[in-house]
Each structure stands twice: as structure tokens, then as C-alpha cells.
Amino acid sequence: MQARRTNPERAEATKTALLDAARALFVRDGYAETSTPMIAEAAKVTRGALYHHYADKRDLFRSVLEREARAVAEEVEMRTSAAPLTPREALLEGSLAYLDAMAVPGRTRLLLVDGPAVLGAQESAALDEAHAARTLREGLEAALGRNPQGFTLPAVTALLSAAFDRAALAIEAGSDPAEFRSAVTALVERIVAE
Amino acid sequence: MQARRTNPERAEATKTALLDAARALFVRDGYAETSTPMIAEAAKVTRGALYHHYADKRDLFRSVLEREARAVAEEVEMRTSAAPLTPREALLEGSLAYLDAMAVPGRTRLLLVDGPAVLGAQESAALDEAHAARTLREGLEAALGRNPQGFTLPAVTALLSAAFDRAALAIEAGSDPAEFRSAVTALVERIVAE
DNA sequence: CAAGTCACATACAGTCTGCATGTTTTATCC
DNA sequence: GGATAAAACATGCAGACTGTATGTGACTTG
Numbered sequence: 001m002q003a004r005r006t007n008p009e010r011a012e013a014t015k016t017a018l019l020d021a022a023r024a025l026f027v028r029d030g031y032a033e034t035s036t037p038m039i040a041e042a043a044k045v046t047r048g049a050l051y052h053h054y055a056d057k058r059d060l061f062r063s064v065l066e067r068e069a070r071a072v073a074e075e076v077e078m079r080t081s082a083a084p085l086t087p088r089e090a091l092l093e094g095s096l097a098y099l100d101a102m103a104v105p106g107r108t109r110l111l112l113v114d115g116p117a118v119l120g121a122q123e124s125a126a127l128d129e130a131h132a133a134r135t136l137r138e139g140l141e142a143a144l145g146r147n148p149q150g151f152t153l154p155a156v157t158a159l160l161s162a163a164f165d166r167a168a169l170a171i172e173a174g175s176d177p178a179e180f181r182s183a184v185t186a187l188v189e190r191i192v193a194e
Numbered sequence: 195m196q197a198r199r200t201n202p203e204r205a206e207a208t209k210t211a212l213l214d215a216a217r218a219l220f221v222r223d224g225y226a227e228t229s230t231p232m233i234a235e236a237a238k239v240t241r242g243a244l245y246h247h248y249a250d251k252r253d254l255f256r257s258v259l260e261r262e263a264r265a266v267a268e269e270v271e272m273r274t275s276a277a278p279l280t281p282r283e284a285l286l287e288g289s290l291a292y293l294d295a296m297a298v299p300g301r302t303r304l305l306l307v308d309g310p311a312v313l314g315a316q317e318s319a320a321l322d323e324a325h326a327a328r329t330l331r332e333g334l335e336a337a338l339g340r341n342p343q344g345f346t347l348p349a350v351t352a353l354l355s356a357a358f359d360r361a362a363l364a365i366e367a368g369s370d371p372a373e374f375r376s377a378v379t380a381l382v383e384r385i386v387a388e
Numbered sequence: 389c390a391a392g393t394c395a396c397a398t399a400c401a402g403t404c405t406g407c408a409t410g411t412t413t414t415a416t417c418c
Numbered sequence: 419g420g421a422t423a424a425a426a427c428a429t430g431c432a433g434a435c436t437g438t439a440t441g442t443g444a445c446t447t448g
Contacts, residue, residue: 004413004414005414006414007414010414010426014426014427030314032312035405037404046427046429048428049427049428052426052427052428053426055406056405056406112315113311117307117308117311118311121303121307121363125367149380150380150384151373154373155361155373155377156381158360158364159357159360159361159381161360162360163353166352166355167349167352167353170352179346179348180353182345183345183346183350186345187345190384191381193384201393201395201444204396205395205396229434230435231435239396239397241436245436245438246396246397250436251436
């Protein structure tokens with residue numbers, strides 16, 4: 001059981017175990033109802049290890065969210081850069097790709113519900129900006145051809161991003177995915193339409 | 195100090211004191227960082243009184259939110275039923291009235307950030323549906339003339355509602371209110387435009 | 389006015405978080 | 419390759435918080 005492992009390997013394995021266990025419990029019970037003893041037990045380490053690698057429970061939660069946000073961004077990136085698409089096609093494809101990526105169980109709760117409350121709306125928005133929102137704004141800018149009719153680019157990016165998030169939440173809550181996918185598509189088309 | 199008060203009067207005064215104190219602290223520190231001893235002290239009652247009137251901390255929070263959601267709905271109602279407006283005018287006026295109502299300090303944090311995390315996305319959405327969303331859907335239905343081009347009424351209601359909320363959050367976070375007010379207006383106009 | 393109910397106040401048990409201090413495993417140095 | 423340092427954990431503990439159980443005085447009702 002105790003194969004001689006290098007230090008970085010040991011640490012990485014422990015951190016991954018903690019991230020995996022924490023993610024599962026945060027998704028199942030929510031941040032507040034998940035205790036660090038529960039996380040440590042599920043990860044098969046002690047609380048000492050947790051507090052060695054993460055400043056506190058909140059820091060561990062932030063790390064879980066960063067990993068999750070990166071995964072979402074990668075999945076969207078993958079889909080939009082696969083085939084050669086016009087800016088408008090890329091925007092529409094990216095929008096649906098985002099909904100698909102957010103359909104992975106737990107992501108809406110982590111990123112959209114508990115995230116803002118635990119990290120604060122500010123920090124949570126910054127995390128979103130660093131991954132999803134930036135991509136969306138660039139896609140919008142390209143598709144709009146730099147003439148946002150009636151609104152500024154940052155504003156329309158924020159409002160559209162919010163609509164996407166709500167769609168993801170609705171789908172997770174059991175609404176008909178097709179209904180919200182076509183609604184998102186129609187909304188984007190109305191935005192980019194002249 | 196001990197004016198002879200009737201029981202319902204006593205209870206009502208205590209509950210209001212708790213709601214006021216809890217609202218202020220939930221807004222300032224957030225739900226998780228607010229303790230029941232702090233609330234009781236600020237309300238000048240004991241924790242016993244708190245747990246006599248509310249099942250638990252969460253139940254008190256829910257009561258704060260219900261009062262807040264009702265206030266928002268009333269302010270919007272007031273603005274849209276003041277003058278005789280066409281359905282389309284009422285929808286646009288109601289949208290801006292909602293932004294104004296949500297600009298009351300603390301409301302975005304209570305209703306949009308902490309609410310979903312503490313009560314759960316489900317219950318929080320139900321609260322929203324009972325007040326804001328229902329009004330919005332009816333306004334949309336009237337303005338659209340029952341031909342939602344490309345999306346269903348429930349879906350477009352949800353997406354627009356999310357956009358409004360994000361606009362309120364952006365304004366609270368320091369963004370230019372005029373920028374987001376015009377963006378919201380432009381968005382609504384594109385939705386109801388044929 | 390006696391009996392009962394309501395509105396609290398107080399005391400307590402169990403749990404949790406974060407830190408301080410040990411212990412073991414890996415790396416470094418000579 | 420043995421000693422020393424440093425990283426990676428493990429353990430113990432203090433303070434705080436939540437919810438409940440139980441006690442007490444103010445009000446209400448027959």
C-alpha cells in the first residue's frame with residue numbers, strides 16, 4: 001500500500017481526492033450542509049491534510065469551482081473550434097455547447113447557486129468572466145460586427161450570459177431541454193439580427 | 195416600559211424586531227456569517243424568542259425574503275397600474291420599475307444571491323414565481339399578443355427574468371445604471387418586436 | 389379568580405471550524 | 419548512507435454556533 005511516491009505525487013493525489021470528494025458532497029448536500037469531517041472521511045484522509053493543502057473550507061470550495069469552470073470552458077472551446085464556422089454560427093453553437101456543458105450533474109448548483117453565495121457575487125462574477133463570459137463577449141463582438149444596436153457590448157454580454165445560466169438551471173430542474181435550447185437560440189438570433 | 199400589551203401585539207412587535215434586525219445583518223454579513231445570537235442581540239430579545247416564532251434560522255430567513263419579495267412586487271404593481279398604459283408600455287415600464295425596486299440596498303443579495311443558496315434553487319424560484327415572474331409572464335403575454343415567435347411563453351419569461359436580475363446585480367455592483375436600463379429596454383423591445 | 393395558554397428566558401448537548409502542536413514520510417547534503 | 423531539513427500529513431483542543439428541553443411570568447378565558 002505504501003509504494004514509495006515522490007512528494008509532488010503524494011500531494012497531488014491527496015488534493016485530487018479531496019477535490020473529488022468535496023465536489024460530490026457539495027453537489028449532494030450543498031456547501032453549508034457539508035462538513036470538513038465528511039469531506040476528509042470521503043477522501044480517506046484526515047482533516048489535517050485538508051487544512052494543509054487548503055487555507056479553509058471556502059478555499060477548497062473555490063478550488064472545486066475553478067476546476068469546474070475550466071472544464072466548462074474547455075468543452076465549449078472544443079465544440080466551437082472543431083469545424084470552421086462563421087462568427088454567427090460559432091456564437092449559436094457556443095451557446096448550445098454551454099448548455100450541454102452545464103448539464104453535467106452538479107454544475108449548476110456549484111457554479112450558479114452555491115458559488116455566488118459562498119464566494120460572493122463579486123468573486124463569482126470574476127470567475128465567470130475569466131472563463132465563460134469572456135468567450136461569450138468575444139463571440140458576440142465578432143457576430144455583431146461591432147454595431148450593438150441599442151446596448152453596449154458588456155451589457156448585452158451580461159444579460160445574455162444570465163439568460164443562458166437560467167436556461168441551464170431550468171433544464172436541471174426538469175424543464176424540457178428542447179424548449180429552452182430553442183428559446184436560447186431564438187434569443188441570440190434576435191440579438192445579432194439587424 | 196411595561197405598558198400592558200395584548201398578546202398578539204407583543205408577538206407582532208417581537209417578530210418585526212427580529213425581521214428588521216435579521217434583514218440588516220443578513221445584508222451586511224450574509225446568511226452564513228450571521229449568527230442567531232447576533233440577531234437576537236440586535237433585536238433586543240433572546241434566542242428563545244427567535245426560536246419561539248421561527249422554526250430555525252432558515253425559517254427566519256425565508257420570512258425576511260417573503261417580506262422583501264412582496265415589497266418588490268408592490269412597487270412594480272404601483273408603477274404599472276398608475277397611468278393607463280398599452281400592454282407594451284406596461285411591459286417596458288414594469289421592467290424598469292423592477293430594476294428600481296431591486297435597487298433598494300440589500301435586495302439583490304437577499305433575493306438573488308443568498309436566497310437560492312439557502313432555500314435552494316427550487317424554493318427560491320417558487321418565491322420568484324409567486325411574485326415577480328408571474329407578473330412578468332402576464333405582461334409578456336399581453337404585449338406579445340399570444341404569438342411568441344421562436345419560443346414558448348414560460349421559456350421567454352424565465353430568460354428575460356434572469357436578464358433583469360443580472361442587470362439589477364450589475365447596477366448594485368457599480369455598473370452604470372443607465373447602460374443597463376437601456377440594455378434591458380432594448381432586449382424587451384427585441385422580444386416583443388415582430 | 390382559577391386554570392390554562394402564550395410568550396418568552398435559560399441551560400445544555402452535540403457538532404463544527406480553524407489552529408497549534410506532534411509524527412511520519414520524503415528530500416537534501418556531505 | 420547517515421544525519422539534517424523540509425514537506426506532508428495526523429491529533430488534540432479552544433471557541434462558537436445551532437437547535438432543543440425545560441422553567442417562568444404575562445396574558446386570557448370560563
